[in-house]
Amino acid sequence: MSFSAGSSRRRRRAAALALVLGLSAGLLSACQKTTAEGPVVRIGYSAWPGWFPWAVTEAKGLFGQAGVAAKMQWFDGYLDSINALNAGQLDCNSQTLNDTISSIAGGADLQVVLQNDYSTGNDQIIAAEGINSIAGLKGKKVAAEEGTVDHYLLLKVLKDAGLKGSDITFVPLETGAAAAAFAAGKVDAAGVYAPFTTQALKRPGSKALTTSKDHPGAISDLLVCRTEFVKKNPEAIQKVVDAWFATLRLIKEEPAATLPILVQRSGVSEAEFKAYDAGTTIQTLAENRQNFKPGSTMTSLPYAAEQISAFLVEVGLAKTKPNISNLLNASFVDNVKE
Numbered sequence: 001m002s003f004s005a006g007s008s009r010r011r012r013r014a015a016a017l018a019l020v021l022g023l024s025a026g027l028l029s030a031c032q033k034t035t036a037e038g039p040v041v042r043i044g045y046s047a048w049p050g051w052f053p054w055a056v057t058e059a060k061g062l063f064g065q066a067g068v069a070a071k072m073q074w075f076d077g078y079l080d081s082i083n084a085l086n087a088g089q090l091d092c093n094s095q096t097l098n099d100t101i102s103s104i105a106g107g108a109d110l111q112v113v114l115q116n117d118y119s120t121g122n123d124q125i126i127a128a129e130g131i132n133s134i135a136g137l138k139g140k141k142v143a144a145e146e147g148t149v150d151h152y153l154l155l156k157v158l159k160d161a162g163l164k165g166s167d168i169t170f171v172p173l174e175t176g177a178a179a180a181a182f183a184a185g186k187v188d189a190a191g192v193y194a195p196f197t198t199q200a201l202k203r204p205g206s207k208a209l210t211t212s213k214d215h216p217g218a219i220s221d222l223l224v225c226r227t228e229f230v231k232k233n234p235e236a237i238q239k240v241v242d243a244w245f246a247t248l249r250l251i252k253e254e255p256a257a258t259l260p261i262l263v264q265r266s267g268v269s270e271a272e273f274k275a276y277d278a279g280t281t282i283q284t285l286a287e288n289r290q291n292f293k294p295g296s297t298m299t300s301l302p303y304a305a306e307q308i309s310a311f312l313v314e315v316g317l318a319k320t321k322p323n324i325s326n327l328l329n330a331s332f333v334d335n336v337k338e
Contacts, residue, residue: 038236041070043223044081045094047267049194049280050117050221054094055265056258057247066246068239078148085110085226091233092225092240096149097301098308100224104327105309105318109227111329114241115283115291115301119212119219122194122279123150125157126182129205134161137168137189137209143181144191146172147317149219152308154191155315156218157210165315182206194276195268212279217298221280230329241332245285285336292330301328 045051054072057063063070073090075081085093086108100110131137134157144151155165171178171187179196181187183203192200200206212219223244230237251258263270283291291301298304305324312318 038069039091039229039233041068041092041229041233041236041240042073042090043070043092043094043240044073044075044084044090046075046078046081048078048094048221049122049266049276050282051094052262052265053116053244053247053251053282056251056261057243059261060247060250060258062243062246062250063240066239066243068236068243070236070240070243085224088226090226091229092223092237095222095224097220097222097304098149098152098312100222100327101305101308101322101324102147102312102318104324105312105320105322110224110327111227111230112222112224112301112327113230113237113329113332114223114244115288115333116221116223116244117280117282118217118221118299119149119193120216120279120281121211121213122197122276123153123191123212123219124193124197124200124208125150125154125189125191125210126197126200126206127189127209128182128185128203129207131188131209134158134209135163138163139168140188141169141171141186142189142191143171143173143178143187145175145178146170148175148191150175150191150193152311152317153210153212153215153219155317156215156311159315194279195272198272215298217300217304220301220304227326234331238332238335242336245336248282248284285333285338288333289330292328292333 043054045054058072081093082095082099082103084090086103094116100112104110125134127137131140137158142154144154158165158167171181173181175192175196178190179192179200182190182200185203190200225237263273266273291299294300294302296303298307305327309321309324313321
């Protein structure tokens with residue numbers, strides 16, 4: 001199963017990490033609401049198709065059916081959701097593996113409890129007519145949202161082509177602005193994701209030089225929680241994860257009842273929503289269990305985490321290699337009852 005669409009997501013700032021380090025445990029616990037069922041789990045999400053099913057979870061009452069009180073909080077900007085998690089205003093957030101590792105490098109204490117999906121085409125490096133390869137970007141102006149997954153993808157493909165970040169003129173712009181600047185001919189290439197890919201590709205002669213489909217597993221989207229909250233409330237986290245997989249079953253079994261919710265949350269038409277379908281691949285329970293295990297490809301979360309950690313340091317997106325020994329917590333997907 002796959003979904004797609006997007007908005008301003010996948011961005012981080014080190015300043016946000018200072019916020020989480022400056023907050024006391026007492027202040028965080030004081031902000032946490034509880035009910036007879038236990039704590040109200042505050043979960044953030046933003047405009048990426050792998051996270052749209054959370055709207056179905058909430059609309060169809062699947063948290064309640066799983067026995068957990070949870071509140072979804074929508075963020076128009078992905079950066080804002082990361083800031084909220086780092087500040088203790090959320091207990092869990094929907095974010096990428098590389099952004100999570102960047103936060104840990106800055107001092108955050110987080111755990112991955114669920115893999116929602118990985119990108120299989122909706123993140124793209126798009127170039128103007130006459131630029132026919134990544135090597136052709138040398139000396140060109142390339143826009144992307146700095147510190148985002150698409151910036152990461154850009155740096156990765158440059159390295160694969162034997163280039164460095166300094167071999168291009170990098171233009172840091174928010175994703176929508178990057179797509180608009182490219183479409184207007186102000187830059188030579190852009191790293192963007194759906195639906196901004198559609199806007200960028202309106203430039204005559206433009207094309208995608210590479211997409212996340214060419215790098216399976218490199219861009220992984222997750223449910224990430226504060227470690228302190230996970231340790232104090234494992235039962236609640238288990239029920240949240242249970243509710244996610246119940247949601248995927250419902251979407252598969254009742255498409256007519258759930259598709260309108262997904263389309264509404266995406267903010268695009270049903271036709272546009274379906275047009276992006278192959279670009280994000282939702283991970284099943286079996287795939288989750290497999291992906292949490294050690295492996296030798298980027299679809300293995302432990303392997304990907306090590307590769308991304310080293311890469312972030314190499315390209316300067318992290319100052320030091322973070323301690324990720326406790327990052328991946330497979331217990332919750334392992335304990336889901338099928």
